[in-house]
Amino acid sequence: PVHLDALSPQTLPSEDADEQFGDEEHWGARNLLLAPLTAGGELVGAVSLSMPMGAPPPGEFQCSMLEIFALQAAVAIHQHRISERAAADHLALRLSEERFRLAFDNAPIGVAEIIAGDGGAVIARINRAAGAMFGASVIGSRHEPVDQVFAVMRGEPLSTLIIGLLERDRSTVRVEVPFIGSDGGEFWGLVEAASLETTPGQPGVLCQIVDITQAKAEERELTKLAQHDALTGLPNRLVIMDRLDAAVREATEQGTTGALLFCDLDDFKSINDKRGHLVGDDALVALATRLHSVVRTSDTAGRFGGDEFVVISFPLPEEAAELLAERISVAMSAPMEIEGDELAVGVSIGIAMITPGMHASELLKRADAAMYAVRSRRDRPLYVLDAG
Structure with missing residues (x-):
């Protein structure tokens, strides 16, 4: 007054x-x-x-x-x-x-105002960009359930992700969600939502959705480049060591065994010297494909460097490890045709069994030593096993 x-x-x-x-x-x-x-x-x-x-x-x-x-x-x-x-x-x-x-109507990204309805979270309004993303009508979507308008491809529905905002248990949400787009296909959306009060006593949520599908694809490609050999597409040394460490931990925790196979191509340098590095690269790609085809999907077949390949098979008993080495030797030693010429490359395989208490560095040394033992023997066996 x-x-x-x-x-x-x-x-x-x-x-x-x-x-x-x-x-x-x-x-x-x-x-x-x-x-x-x-x-x-x-x-x-x-x-x-x-x-x-x-x-x-x-x-x-x-x-x-x-x-x-x-x-x-x-x-x-x-x-x-x-x-x-x-x-x-x-x-x-x-x-x-x-x-x-x-600003709401003309924003280049999807924007929606969501409120609590009788049956849960419902749409108060969406802008044109959101309508285009999801194939929804700006007017017709009002008062529709949020999960019906913004349907997800998999995982938790959007209403579950933002329920804390409507119930005021939290103030903001930031999450990446695989949505079903207007064409029925998947697109990735970055959801950023914040609680607001549209009318006194009426809790609401202002939600922004940015299409990050292209960014996710680029992220996956960068991850692949960082973890895979550029020539053969096989996992690189970084991934090999990471998975070998994981296999060693699991062997110790569960008391199981597995196998590390070190595969070195015999006299591969002569192919590069006589036929050129382009032919040598084609041969490496063909051999990598053969190696990948004879291992289990749960196994890791990678390029350790140069003409050296590594296979981690876990879990695997000793007898099965020897059979796997035989399959690898047969597949990689078979003749192949590169630019009209037939080439044949031998492979020396050393096996080290992954047993409880072993260390990754010790396993690599044993597998490498077993591989050199193959080359030093006159009878040239397909492989040498170091059972540990």
Whole structure:
């Protein structure tokens, strides 16, 4: 409430008034009555009442009337100022709402306002970009269940991901979701949502969805390049060591065994020297394909470097490891045709059994030593097994 203070009117001092302010025929200070206009403790103006010289001095009646007038004038001025501020605030609110509407409707990314309905989260409104993403009508989607408009390809539905915002258990959500797009195919969307209150007591969520399908594809490609050999497409040394460490841990935890097979191509340098590196590269690709075709899908067949390949097969008993080595030897030693010429490459295979308590570095040393043992023997066996 506005508190108005009415101050009593005051007359100015009349000593020497004739000399200071005039004579008997003019207005003078002794005939001037002043009253301040105050509202809420703030001076907003003043009211003055002047009487001609020679008239009776202002009395109690004039002072009371002026005081009442000053009070009413102060109220009127204060109310006018309140009205002006209210009108300005209303205009600012309308402009703010209009700017938000324009930004919402014309945003290049999907934007949706979600509220709590009787059956769960429902759409309050979506913009045109969101409609295009999901093949939904901007008008027809209103009050529809959010999971019906924004359907996911797999995983948790969007309503489950944002329920905490509607229940005010959390304030923001940021998550990547595989959605079903307007064409029925999958697209990846980055969902960023925040709680808001659209109307008093009505919880809501403002949700933005950015199509990151291309970014996800590029991310997968970069990951593949970082983890796979550029020539053969097989897992590289980094992945081999990571999976060997995992197999060693599992062998120790579960008491199971597996096999590490170190495969080195025999005299492969002569192919590069005689036929050229392009032919050598084609031969490596063909041999990598053969190696991959004879191992289990759960096994790891990778290129360790140069003409060296590694297979990690886990779990696997010793007898099965020897059979696997035979299959690898037969597949990789078979003749192949490269640019119209028939080539044959031998392979030396060393096997080290993965047993509980072993270390990856020790396994590599044993498999490598077993491989060199193949080459040093006159009978040239297909493989040498180091059972540990």
